[in-house]
Amino acid sequence: MSVLINKDTKVVVQGLTGKEGSFHAKQCLDYGTQVVAGVTPGKGGIIWEDDEKKYKIPVFNTVEEAVKETGANASLIFVPPAFAADAIMEAADAGIKLIVCITEGIPVNDMVKVKRALQGTGVRYVGPNCPGVITPEECKMGIMPGHIFKKGRVGIVSRSGTLTYEAAYQLTQRGIGQSTVIGIGGDPVPGTTHKEAIEMFNNDPETDAIVLIGEIGGTMEEEAAEYIKERVEKPVVAYIAGVTAPPGRRMGHAGAIISGGKGDAQSKMAALREAGAYVCNTPAEIGEMVEKALKERGLL
Amino acid sequence: MKIHEYQAKDIFKKYGLPIPNGIVAHNAHEAEEAAKELGTPVVVVKAQVHAGGRGKAGGVKLAKSPEEAGKIAAEMIGSRLKTYQNPEGLPINCVLVEAGVNIDKEFYVGLTLDREVSRPVLMVSAAGGMEIEEIAKTNPELIIKEHIDPAIGLLPYQARKIAYKVGITDKKLLSQFVKIAMTLSKMYFELDASLIEINPLVQTEEGNFICLDAKIDFDDNALFRHKDIQELEDTTQVDPLELEAKKWDLNYVKLDGNIGCMVNGAGLAMATMDTIKYYGGEPANFLDVGGTATVERVAAAFKLLLSDPNVKAIFVNIFGGIVRCDRIAGGIIEAAKQVDLDRPLIVRLEGTNVELGRKMLEESSLNIIPAKDMADGAQKAVKAAKGEL
Ligand SMILES: Nc1ncnc2c1ncn2[C@@H]1O[C@H](COP(=O)(O)OP(=O)(O)OP(=O)(O)O)[C@@H](O)[C@H]1O
């Protein structure tokens, strides 16, 4: 078992015919992901082929058609920032319940509106500005290097792409596999939060332990800490990046007023420690710490 | 992207928000003439820099005559203003000469994204003015907040709610306040602002509201759809090294330490700095080279790092992702040759084809110290910076 995606997930790639979309769709196919359709407005009717001509995927003008013709139930988005919010809404409107948006640089207000529009609809979207989601050895929906992951029972949720790889790789090297790895992305308005990801892992009977990788800014980690304290029995290993980050040069007071002392690395680490998480000083300790946590609970 | 107070006030004016009469001056003569033209008994001379806290730092001064205004302007223009929001200081290239306003009360008004709820929030306090951050810490209850639904914008009742809570009851003032609040919400979405702040919004002795200060920040990601705003950019207010970095699409922030860092991904870059610090070193910068570390961009990044005389060692930490490590190694070697690297270079590479990448680094004629992982690399960089490696 896993969360969000598995070997039966049928993926439509929005922006399949673009440079990024083509490159990564092929990597996903090579990994074993069922990519069943592509969507590029204006290119409906063509058949997409990868550079080695290994795969042939039908392209549609709309997500609605793609879903109707292929039964796609998840969407992976690579469209440029100016059109990404529209693409997410189109996927949701076509009945897709899981959307992963890789696009970086989407205007914040666009995502504020999308978040508002999708609230309470049951649509789960991950990202934007993220590496995507992977359930090792079953399904990869994203841009991460597949070979550093290994099937297993540790869930990882992270705001940073490369730190996700760092953590997964350390686990894999120690022979500890992952149930699902979720890159929630670095944008200020993420579709899926740390807390929501942890909730999914907590409810997944085949996830034994959880790795949370956060960074300075916002209050997602504090919110997750509260949830962990109340609900999570599984061991949680956490790392927060940005202890040494300098305070940004700013112009107004609003940022300082709104954060009210929360948001820095120390306060996030303190909240997580308080919640019973194992908190790492450097990312190099993540693998070791997970191994220790699993052993302490007799899970390894 | 930040803009100056006078530019923000131009925008305020277009939206019909009340601002004092003011004229921009680039030298003492212009300032004196501006004060004459304004004709008020008192004018205020305000340094135009991209930082707040100017009042406290001597960047906002009263003048009782045009001559005095000229004198103040002469002192300000050409100097640098250091405020607590920008300790390195920023150059003052012009001042805003503004009609003096008779202040009865100062309110704080700010509109920005509240990441906790993913919606913009309007914040207002009757304790406005230069001490607002202190107030926020000691008496947060004095700051009244209303979240804005992006689908419908701020509603009048929300503005009224705030007004009553901060003690605005006079009918005329209340209707002025509601209009100002509604306009700010409209501006926030139309302009893709990330911050709009009026501190202080002043209630005058004559019984009107007027915006004495104006700060607007724009969402960089949305600038593509606001060509007119892009033109307001003043690059003299940006650190020259950071400006150079931006040209290459590099995310660079200079710091005070002596270990230069080059990393792919912002999270890993921060983590690399933290790890250096953990092992007793001091990072000289934050630098995210992003996913596509081409030879040209890596070379540009090396040049940036080397331009800092404090840098004693460079730590390159790349997790290869889908880009193969042998290609990254090739890029690093080529770039290092191009820039004539004269300081120890510690490289940690991980990802696809890592063995080949490491071998290339070892066999190159350059003085490259390979690291087996991040902790190893950070420790080696700390030693190298101390001259112990
Ligand atoms: N036109 C004016 N007439 C009278 N007083 C003024 C005027 N402009 C500014 N002031 C006074 O100077 C103070 C500081 O000016 P202003 O708020 O514009 O700059 P600031 O110090 O950079 O702001 P902040 O502290 O919000 O960053 C104001 O709080 C106000 O009391």
Ligand SMILES: [Mg+2]
């Ligand atoms: Mg002010």
